[in-house]
Amino acid sequence: MSETNDTYSALQVEAIDGSEVVSVTGMARFTTVKTFKRMLATKIRCDPSNLRLMAFGRPMEDASTLGDCGIEEDTIITRIVTGSSTPSDNSSAFKEPKVRPAPTAQTTNTPSDHPSQLREKYSGPQLKTLFIKNLDGKSLTVHDIPLQMPVCEFVVYFAHEKGLDSEGIRLLFGGKELNEKSEHMLMDYGIMNGSELRLVYRLKGGL
Structure with a gap:
């Protein structure tokens, strides 16, 4: 990290299942998580509102800055996509795994499956x-x-x-x-x- 402008060289963001790591550059300690998510969303082609980020086992809130979250150059940030991602025109582009929505209210609390x-x-x-x-x-x-x-x-x-x-x-x-x-x-x-x-x-x- 530069001592003059407090920017990160690159931040690593890993999919929750460890399948893919994406690097995001140009971020600083004062960058908000909301802004960071927008930059990340353009790379993995998804809606920023469907992104959840976690670091050190804790969720990263949109209003917080990266510095507030304790993010350092070597911190591994975990990403979760909770909704539909935007389709890519490039069929070879990485597609983020989708998380199935939470069970509906009709789901019983006692599992019926073996x-x-x-x-x-x-x-x-x-x-x-x-x-x-x-x-x-x-x-x-x-x-x-x-x-x-x-x-x-x-x-x-x-x-x-x-x-x-x-x-x-x-x-x-x-x-x-x-x-x-x-x-x-x-x-x-x-x-x-x-x-x-x-x-x-x-x-x-x-x-």
Whole structure:
């Protein structure tokens, strides 16, 4: 970064599934996230309003500056496209993976599919590896989890994979419990590839 004008030589923005990294030049610490998203959107050919950016596991708010977000020259920024991207005239151009919209209100909180089939319902970007650490410090791993999988389905899938009772476990991330009845997606909690969740067991009586 130049000491005279506080500009970045280039910033690296990685797709949530790690499939593509795009470089954006000409940005400065005082550049707002909103402006940065506009520049990035022209490169990946999508609507800026459909872009979500994250750094250090936290969302980057439009009104903040890159400096406010703690962005440095070597920071890897993660991008998520939450809607339709603008079609490219160049068929060879990179196409950003699309994230399926969140489940509608008609979706039930209790998954009707067999746990082993829950992943197969979704296409698009995946979280290659998630780590789940229990109270004993042992780390469990799950792989290729769809980014748009609702929390209620992930809890059931994880429990089935590890031979646990989904009704008897709680998962936490960033100090917050993932509500197993919630239809929010994993990305709504800021969970990214390589994130570490905590596993705790419910006490008898449901506490």
